[in-house]
Structure formats: structure tokens, C-alpha cells
Amino acid sequence: MTRRDLLQAMFQAAIGAASPALCVPPHLPPPPAGRTVVVGAGKAAAAMARAVEEHWTGPLSGLVVTRTGHGVPCRRIAVVEAAHPLPDDAGMTAATRIVHLVAGLSADDLVLCLLSGGGSALLALPAPGLTLAEKRAVTAALLRSGASIGEINCVRKHLSAIKGGRLAVAAAPAPVVTLAISDVVGDDPAVIASGPTVADPTTRADAIAVLRRHGIAVPAALAAGAETPKPGDPRLAAATVRVIATARQGLEAAAAVARFHGWQPLMLGDAIEGEAREAARVFAGIVRSIRDHGQPVAAPAVILSGGETTVTVRGRGRGGPNTEFLLALALAGVAVDALAGDTDGIDGSEDNAGATIAADTLHRAAALGVDGAAFLADNDAYGFFAALGDLVMTGPTRTNINDFRAILV
Amino acid sequence: MTRRDLLQAMFQAAIGAASPALCVPPHLPPPPAGRTVVVGAGKAAAAMARAVEEHWTGPLSGLVVTRTGHGVPCRRIAVVEAAHPLPDDAGMTAATRIVHLVAGLSADDLVLCLLSGGGSALLALPAPGLTLAEKRAVTAALLRSGASIGEINCVRKHLSAIKGGRLAVAAAPAPVVTLAISDVVGDDPAVIASGPTVADPTTRADAIAVLRRHGIAVPAALAAGAETPKPGDPRLAAATVRVIATARQGLEAAAAVARFHGWQPLMLGDAIEGEAREAARVFAGIVRSIRDHGQPVAAPAVILSGGETTVTVRGRGRGGPNTEFLLALALAGVAVDALAGDTDGIDGSEDNAGATIAADTLHRAAALGVDGAAFLADNDAYGFFAALGDLVMTGPTRTNINDFRAILV
Numbered sequence: 001m002t003r004r005d006l007l008q009a010m011f012q013a014a015i016g017a018a019s020p021a022l023c024v025p026p027h028l029p030p031p032p033a034g035r036t037v038v039v040g041a042g043k044a045a046a047a048m049a050r051a052v053e054e055h056w057t058g059p060l061s062g063l064v065v066t067r068t069g070h071g072v073p074c075r076r077i078a079v080v081e082a083a084h085p086l087p088d089d090a091g092m093t094a095a096t097r098i099v100h101l102v103a104g105l106s107a108d109d110l111v112l113c114l115l116s117g118g119g120s121a122l123l124a125l126p127a128p129g130l131t132l133a134e135k136r137a138v139t140a141a142l143l144r145s146g147a148s149i150g151e152i153n154c155v156r157k158h159l160s161a162i163k164g165g166r167l168a169v170a171a172a173p174a175p176v177v178t179l180a181i182s183d184v185v186g187d188d189p190a191v192i193a194s195g196p197t198v199a200d201p202t203t204r205a206d207a208i209a210v211l212r213r214h215g216i217a218v219p220a221a222l223a224a225g226a227e228t229p230k231p232g233d234p235r236l237a238a239a240t241v242r243v244i245a246t247a248r249q250g251l252e253a254a255a256a257v258a259r260f261h262g263w264q265p266l267m268l269g270d271a272i273e274g275e276a277r278e279a280a281r282v283f284a285g286i287v288r289s290i291r292d293h294g295q296p297v298a299a300p301a302v303i304l305s306g307g308e309t310t311v312t313v314r315g316r317g318r319g320g321p322n323t324e325f326l327l328a329l330a331l332a333g334v335a336v337d338a339l340a341g342d343t344d345g346i347d348g349s350e351d352n353a354g355a356t357i358a359a360d361t362l363h364r365a366a367a368l369g370v371d372g373a374a375f376l377a378d379n380d381a382y383g384f385f386a387a388l389g390d391l392v393m394t395g396p397t398r399t400n401i402n403d404f405r406a407i408l409v
Numbered sequence: 410m411t412r413r414d415l416l417q418a419m420f421q422a423a424i425g426a427a428s429p430a431l432c433v434p435p436h437l438p439p440p441p442a443g444r445t446v447v448v449g450a451g452k453a454a455a456a457m458a459r460a461v462e463e464h465w466t467g468p469l470s471g472l473v474v475t476r477t478g479h480g481v482p483c484r485r486i487a488v489v490e491a492a493h494p495l496p497d498d499a500g501m502t503a504a505t506r507i508v509h510l511v512a513g514l515s516a517d518d519l520v521l522c523l524l525s526g527g528g529s530a531l532l533a534l535p536a537p538g539l540t541l542a543e544k545r546a547v548t549a550a551l552l553r554s555g556a557s558i559g560e561i562n563c564v565r566k567h568l569s570a571i572k573g574g575r576l577a578v579a580a581a582p583a584p585v586v587t588l589a590i591s592d593v594v595g596d597d598p599a600v601i602a603s604g605p606t607v608a609d610p611t612t613r614a615d616a617i618a619v620l621r622r623h624g625i626a627v628p629a630a631l632a633a634g635a636e637t638p639k640p641g642d643p644r645l646a647a648a649t650v651r652v653i654a655t656a657r658q659g660l661e662a663a664a665a666v667a668r669f670h671g672w673q674p675l676m677l678g679d680a681i682e683g684e685a686r687e688a689a690r691v692f693a694g695i696v697r698s699i700r701d702h703g704q705p706v707a708a709p710a711v712i713l714s715g716g717e718t719t720v721t722v723r724g725r726g727r728g729g730p731n732t733e734f735l736l737a738l739a740l741a742g743v744a745v746d747a748l749a750g751d752t753d754g755i756d757g758s759e760d761n762a763g764a765t766i767a768a769d770t771l772h773r774a775a776a777l778g779v780d781g782a783a784f785l786a787d788n789d790a791y792g793f794f795a796a797l798g799d800l801v802m803t804g805p806t807r808t809n810i811n812d813f814r815a816i817l818v
Contacts, residue, residue, distance in 0.1 A: 185694070185697070272691055273741075275687040282688045285678055285680035285681035288594070293678060293679075305694070332682075
């Protein structure tokens with residue numbers, strides 16, 4: 001097995017460990033006496049709905065919204081595709097229908113809510129007084145600012161009529177069971193897809209502070225809006241959440257592949273954040289330590305990590321945090337084989353999941369007349385790896401446990 | 410022992426492991442048939458000269474230049490104090506005298522050259538055609554730019570009449586034995602104090618590329634100057650270098666202290682680079698992994714690392730990379746006890762070595778009306794920790810093995 005094949009096998013193992021077909025069935029609740037309504041949103045939502053259909057005994061109806069291209073055919077649950085990361089009319093229509101589907105149910109019924117990363121943007125129902133265009137503008141500004149997903153989702157909850165527990169409020173008194181695939185650092189259900197069925201510990205004041213911190217204008221509707229339901233709110237008493245897949249499970253699956261092939265995993269966890277290019281310099285230092293001193297582990301080792309690095313866009317190129325991480329790692333001069341990719345198959349807003357580097361990446365680039373430093377300065381890591389033919393393309397994986405990085409030392 | 414005491418004990422152990430009194434004597438060469446001339450530069454230079462005097466058998470003379478405040482009395486070797494990090498006339502006069510001291514020696518004589526971090530700025534002898542003011546202006550621009558020490562020293566060598574092997578050329582045919590305390594990532598003798606006695610693998614073209622990368626004007630004298638001696642140059646055939654203390658030794662000493670007190674060290678090596686505040690976010694992720702998942706080590710653990718993070722100055726406050734790292738780590742929300750400090754006793758250009766944080770740092774700051782995020786945005790980590798009384802002040806340590814970070818989890 002080549003090093004690149006090993007990297008690909010670890011990435012596939014991480015994605016596979018989080019696949020809805022594997023993770024959903026063990027967590028399905030018993031059927032209720034009354035009706036079961038399935039709702040949901042996220043890049044995994046259609047695949048999760050399919051897994052429910054295949055294992056559910058009893059009647060079932062509902063609607064889930066997923067990102068364009070991430071749908072799979074379902075027989076009893078409607079699947080709507082909508083835009084991501086900027087919400088569109090399809091997402092807004094779907095969110096409106098979801099709120100209507102769960103309204104008027106009784107305590108004998110059940111709402112099964114299927115959430116995953118991307119759900120926050122897909123479930124777009126502007127709060128009263130706000131237009132979808134305003135919501136889009138604020139979201140776009142946040143995505144450009146280098147804000148964390150936690151910060152972005154705090155704002156989203158307070159611009160929304162469905163997020164931050166409001167969907168569960170709409171469903172009360174029906175019990176709500178939420179199954180969530182986590183794409184957020186810390187696996188907090190209140191953050192995944194902006195927690196439409198979970199009490200919201202953040203406040204309007206927090207959301208306003210995030211916008212101010214990043215120099216973004218505060219919409220008037222946010223300053224004047226209603227608060228989200230807070231922990232202890234009786235309207236959420238019948239709502240429970242199970243996180244059924246996490247980045248850590250994916251990393252453990254990759255570690256098993258590594259061990260099988262004789263590489264010792266160094267697990268740096270599922271919570272790595274920071275500017276992608278600077279995180280790469282930190283990782284380069286750890287590579288040097290393993291290579292030069294055998295610390296904290298002896299080579300051959302594979303540094304595995306997840307989490308979510310960010311890119312503060314200053315140039316005009318294309319690329320997400322995973323390709324930017326890899327380009328910076330190559331430029332740090334440690335000459336390693338590595339793969340970084342988003343487990344949803346989409347690095348940033350591109351059509352690639354990530355890319356790979358090898359010891360000869362910069363030499364090959366130079367032979368092609370491709371200046372890595374210039375591409376990095378222009379935030380054009382996508383262009384760099386496209387020129388080298390080293391993009392990793394998976395297509396939509398229909399799950400999402402955040403970023404995945406593997407570095408062979 | 411409190412956690413803060415443990416952090417301080419580890420920091421002191423790291424500094425102590427690199428002290429000239431400990432490291433210099435085992436590496437002294439046998440006396441020559443002829444004269445012995447001691448020269449040197451760096452924050453440890455005077456302490457190194459003192460260690461030579463105390464263990465040398467035979468006649469001895471010479472001159473070393475150290476940073477203002479880092480001198481110690483010597484009897485036979487002159488000690489000059491000069492400015493750092495921006496060179497001044499005292500450094501220039503000392504450099505001129507050093508070049509004269511080594512000129513005209515024979516193959517029976519010996520030049521003992523004592524180098525340590527800071528030597529690059531202290532040994533300021535502008536290349537022909539360049540004024541000290543021009544040299545200072547370029548150095549100041551580089552220090553502000555976020556350039557690495559490797560990049561800064563590449564430029565310094567090509568603006569200098571003494572660095573990049575030129576001192577050894579001046580001493581030929583006398584043998585030159587260099588004892589170096591490393592403050593650079595990788596411990597490359599050609600980089601420590603800009604390698605005045607070591608062949609220079611970098612070129613004028615490299616130096617010009619560094620300046621262009623950081624948007625700094627290229628002095629005419631650099632574009633037109635002579636090349637430094639390259640590896641294999643016969644004029645450097647009698648020059649040898651021994652690196653007698655490194656960051657890794659300091660980290661090992663700190664690890665021994667940690668183990669003695671029941672904390673498992675996680676050694677992330679001596680080569681951590683990157684923007685300090687972003688490196689802190691990466692470390693926060695590793696803290697979360699240890700705390701939440703026991704990976705890559707179980708708590709109680711201490712994350713130890715060295716290297717050199719950098720600060721790109723955008724605000725108007727005070728502070729070096731170690732305080733900025735700590736403030737960002739506190740703001741990352743992991744609530745740990747940690748110490749970060751420069752082993753030379755000077756974080757950036759301040760009078761503190763570093764600082765400490767504890768689980769209650771942000772609460773104590775809030776009680777004082779001190780907004781950590783605002784201080785970080787203004788690059789005023791010094792002001793933040795000064796307000797809290799949490800600066801670590803060692804005074805000049807008279808050694809220098811770069812940054813030291815310890816995080817208790």
C-alpha cells in the first residue's frame with residue numbers, strides 16, 4: 001500500500017465510521033402510540049432519513065432538507081435540496097413546511113429530528129422582521145470574517161424562527177427525539193445545526209457581541225427580537241438529543257487502519273481550531289519533534305486530528321481550510337505525506353473534499369512553474385492543488401464530522 | 410507545591426539546564442601552543458566568558474558583547490554591553506574590535522567564539538556601503554513584519570561584515586572553535602547568532618526574497634554586496650562548531666520536574682512556530698482532547714513545548730509572543746494553568762520573561778474590568794498580565810534557548 005493509499009484509506013475509514021446507515025439504526029427510539037413525523041436538516045439528512053425508513057416499524061411521514069447534491073431517494077419522507085452555506089428560498093420553504101408538520105401534534109405522537117452539519121444554513125427561516133436577503137448578507141459577512149462555527153451559529157439562532165430550540169417549542173407537547181451527527185468541536189447538541197430542538201444557552205447579547213467583534217453591522221430585527229428558549233424551559237421538557245456520530249469516532253477508525261499497517265497513531269484530538277495556515281506551522285513543529293527526537297512518539301507515526309480550522313480570506317483565490325492547511329504545511333519545509341479533508345466532501349465551498357501532499361510536492365510544483373507561497377498569499381490553495389492534480393474528490397459523502405487531518409512521519 | 414509553583418519550577422529547570430556555568434566547561438578544547446583569543450556575542454556571552462575564565466588553563470584575552478543588563482564581571486575577557494534587538498554604536502564598536510582581535514593570528518593560535526541568541530543583533534557591523542541607521546531600519550521593519558528568526562538572520566547576514574562566516578574568514582588561518590547555545594528551531598549553527606564562524610548556505614537572493622515577501626525595501630548595498638562564504642570554502646576549513654545547549658535539553662529538564670511531581674509530560678518538541686494567538690488555539694484543542702478523551706495522554710499531564718512563535722503587530726499595545734500565546738489560550742476557554750516565557754528572561758522587547766494563567770484568569774480580569782479580548786486585539790498582552798499581577802519576571806537569565814511553554818491539564 002502506498003502512503004497516499006494509506007492516507008486515503010484512513011480518510012475513508014473516518015467518513016465510513018460516521019455514515020448514517022451505520023449510526024442511525026442503533027439509536028432509533030421505539031415507535032409511539034400515535035403518529036411519527038420525521039424532520040431534519042443537514043448534509044446527512046437525506047441519508048439519515050433513508051436509514052430511518054429502512055429500520056422503522058410502523059407508519060412514518062415527514063420532510064428533511066439537505067444540501068443540493070446530497071439527496072438520496074426516500075419513499076415516505078420528502079427530501080428537499082437547498083443551498084449551502086448561504087440560505088435560499090428552497091431552504092426557507094422547507095423550514096416553513098417543517099414547522100407546520102410538527103405543529104398540532106399530541107403527546108402520543110413523536111417527532112424524530114435528524115440533524116447534521118450544514119443544517120444551520122439549510123433550515124433558514126428568518127426571525128420576524130428580518131428578510132432572507134438580510135439573513136444571507138449577515139451570514140456571508142460572518143463566513144468571510146474568520147468567525148468560528150460556534151460564533152456563526154450563535155448569530156444564526158438569533159436571526160431564526162426555527163433554530164435555538166424554537167422547533168421543539170413548535171412541536172410541544174409532542175415528544176421530540178433528535179439524532180445528531182456532530183460536526184462541531186465539543187459535540188455540543190446546542191451547537192450542531194444551531195440546535196433547533198435544544199435549549200439555547202446563548203443570548204441575543206452574545207450574538208450582537210459576535211457581530212461587533214467581527215465588525216459586522218447588527219440588523220435592527222436582532223436588536224429588537226425575542227429570546228430563544230433557555231435551559232429549563234418547560235416547553236422543551238419532552239425533547240431529548242442523542243449525538244450518534246462524532247469526529248472522535250472517525251479518528252478512532254482511522255487510527256485502527258493506521259495500526260493495522262504498522263503506523264503508530266498520535267491522536268491530537270477532535271478539537272483543533274485556529275487559522276489554518278498557522279495551525280500548519282504548529283503541526284510542522286510536532287513533525288520535526290517526532291522526526292528529530294522521537295517525541296512524543298517514535299516514527300513511523302501518523303498524526304491524526306480533527307476539529308475545524310478557519311481561513312481569514314485576504315486574497316482572491318479559491319480554497320478551504322484543509323487545502324490551505326496542507327499548502328502551508330508543505331511550505332513549512334517538513335516534506336511529509338499528508339491528507340487533509342472535510343468529511344462532508346466539501347472543503348470550504350469548493351467541489352473537493354481536500355487534498356494530499358507528499359515529500360516532493362514543492363519540487364513538482366516548481367517544475368510546473370507553480371509558486372506555492374504566491375498561491376498561499378492569494379488564498380488559492382485549491383488552485384495550487386488543482387494544478388498538481390492532488391485534490392481529493394469524494395463527492396458528497398452524506399455525512400459530516402468536520403475536518404480530518406493525517407500526517408505521516 | 411501549588412500548580413503555579415510547579416510551572417515556575419519547570420521553567421527554572423529549563424533555564425538552569427542551559428546555563429553557561431553548566432554547559433560550557435565540558436566542551437572546552439585543549440589550549441593551543443600559541444595565544445587564545447576569546448570573542449563572542451549574545452545574551453549568554455558574558456556568562457559564557459566567565460565560565461571559560463574559571464576553567465581555562467593558560468593565557469587568555471578577548472572581548473565579548475552582550476545585551477545591556479546581561480553582563481557579568483570577567484577578569485581577562487572584556488565585556489561590552491550593547492543594545493538589542495536594534496543594533497547601536499556600542500555593538501558596532503565591539504564588532505569592529507572583535508574583527509581586529511582575530512586578524513593576524515597564526516595556525517598555532519586559537520579563537521574561542523562564544524555564541525548565543527541575541528548575538529545577531531549585538532554583533533552589528535554593517536556591510537560596506539551600508540550605514541548603521543539603514544541596518545537598524547531594515548531590522549526594525551523585519552521585527553514588525555512577523556518574519557521568522559531564520560528569515561531575519563538571513564537578511565542580517567547579508568547586511569553584515571562579520572556574520573555568515575565572515576568572522577571565521579577574518580580569523581583564518583587560526584583555528585576557530587565555536588561554542589553555541591541554540592535559540593533557533595532546528596539548532597542549525599549557521600543560524601544561531603547569524604553564524605559568524607559558519608559557512609552560509611543562504612544567498613543574497615534569499616535575503617532579497619525575504620524582504621520582498623514582507624514588503625520591505627531592499628537596500629542598494631544588499632543588491633550590490635559580496636556573497637558570504639559558502640559550505641566547502643577553504644577559508645573555513647579550521648572552523649568547528651559545537652552546540653552546547655538546546656531547547657530540547659531545557660524541555661527534558663522540565664519533564665523531569667513534572668514526572669517527579671506526578672505529572673505526565675507530553676513533549677510536543679522544540680520546534681513550534683506560527684502566529685502566537687493561533688498556536689494557542691491549536692494547543693487549546695490538544696488540551697480538550699486530553700481532558701475529554703485522555704488522548705494522546707491521560708490527565709494529569711503537562712504539555713511541554715519550545716520553539717519560537719511570532720506576533721504580527723496590528724495593535725498598539727505591548728507584549729511578546731509568550732504573553733500573547735497565554736492570553737489567547739485563556740480566551741480559548743479551556744481554563745488551564747499554564748506558563749509561557751522566553752528563557753532569556755525577555756518576552757519580545759519587554760522586561761518580563763513571560764506570564765502565567767490559571768483557571769480563574771478571565772474571571773479575575775473581569776472583576777478588575779479588564780477585557781482580555783480587547784487587550785489581545787490591541788496586542789497588549791503585557792498590559793493584560795501586568796493588570797492581573799501575573800507577569801513572570803526573571804531578569805536577564807544570561808542564557809537563551811528560545812521559548813518555553815508548559816500547560817497543566
